[in-house]
Amino acid sequence: MKKRCAKEALKMISDGMTVGLGGGSTIGFLIEEVKNAGKQIQAVTPSMNTEELCRKSGIVVLPLSQVEEIDVAFDGCDEVDWEFNALKSCGGIHTREKLVADMSQKYFLLADEAKYHEELKFEYPVTVEVLPSARSYVKRQLSLLGAQVRERMCDNKTGLTITDDGNYLMEARFIERQNAASLNDTLNAMTGIIGHGLFYKKATGVIVAGKDRIDIFQK
Known part of the structure; x- marks a missing residue:
């Protein structure tokens, strides 16, 4: 396919x-x-x-x-x-x-x-690109939104995964289905988040x- x-x-x-x-x-x-x-x-x-x-x-x-x-x-x-x-x-x-x-x-x-679904099911976590200095703050804020947060680690070496632009990656898994518009606005407005995987x-x-x-x- x-x-x-x-x-x-x-x-x-x-x-x-x-x-x-x-x-x-x-x-x-x-x-x-x-x-x-x-x-x-x-x-x-x-x-x-x-x-x-x-x-x-x-x-x-x-x-x-x-x-x-x-x-x-x-x-x-x-x-x-x-x-x-x-x-x-x-x-x-x-x-x-x-x-x-x-x-x-x-x-x-x-x-x-x-x-392809009528609405997003959020069966996958939302990947979030985070400014290194905002690591702890963003992790806590995502948790307060109800997400299970996991920091992405490197497979071939000890430490966090670093993006091409020098930032960290976190996986925010939501147990309940989210409203895409509302979550998008919330993530875009959160200080320390550079980008995320909700398009x-x-x-x-x-x-x-x-x-x-x-x-x-x-x-």
């Missing part, structure tokens, strides 16, 4: 476009489709892994800091609702991903049908792959 999503996304890409590419396996399939189709594009990505895949596939990569506007962008997600709000939990580049979303004329999320009103469309069909929903 991820490959089918990638094939559908390819139809929206034309030669000469500046294309935003997020991270994850579905985007990897899209890069492969772009390469096989011989599309001449420029890519912009918040992901170092995606950047490396692009370069290996002969796709020109522009530095995010030097781009003002993107024609169309694609990214994966863990959950997405009928209003195109999404939860992205597994990575840690959400702040840069949202920058790509805001820079894009069109921003599509790619998902299989199991991730509220960022996407302009969703490509949903089922076992025997592809649906495209867009504003």
